[in-house]
Amino acid sequence: EGNKNADTAWGKERSGKEETYIKINSSAIRKKKSKAYTGQYYCNELDIKYNIVQEKGKLFLARKNAKRENLRLLQDDLFTAGWLSLRFFGEKAGECAGFKLGAGRVKDLLFERVS
Numbered sequence: 001e002g003n004k005n006a007d008t009a010w011g012k013e014r015s016g017k018e019e020t021y022i023k024i025n026s027s028a029i030r031k032k033k034s035k036a037y038t039g040q041y042y043c044n045e046l047d048i049k050y051n052i053v054q055e056k057g058k059l060f061l062a063r064k065n066a067k068r069e070n071l072r073l074l075q076d077d078l079f080t081a082g083w084l085s086l087r088f089f090g091e092k093a094g095e096c097a098g099f100k101l102g103a104g105r106v107k108d109l110l111f112e113r114v115s
Contacts, residue, residue: 034059036096037071037088041111043101050111061086 037052037059051062052071059071061081069081077088077096083103090097098112 036091036094039095039113040115041098042114043109043111045109049114 034054034057038054039052041050041052042048043050048064053060053062053068059079060068061071061084062068069084071079071081071086073079074085079086079088085102086099087102088096088099095113098110100107101109101111103109
């Protein structure tokens with residue numbers, strides 16, 4: 001059976017040695033927390049800023065000289081945007097403190113919220 005609903009994802013839930021797949025309704029999570037993710041993030045290592053923006057109820061990754069990419073929820077606070085993965089962390093006062101970016105062999109590249 002193929003999943004044709006773009007707002008549904010499947011995530012792993014681990015308990016002991018078993019892995020169970022659970023259905024995640026990404027639109028429900030986005031509506032609840034989307035404002036926590038939106039903002040501008042800076043990576044000191046690359047000296048670059050990425051923006052997370054919300055348009056028509058969906059989250060997008062906006063980068064200089066690149067097209068906007070839809071953020072797809074995989075698990076709590078873990079998204080993909082094309083071939084990139086973003087894991088958000090440290091929610092304070094309703095905003096995420098930053099995210100760690102993965103891209104192929106690049107792992108845990110730190111982006112911190114600046115606005």
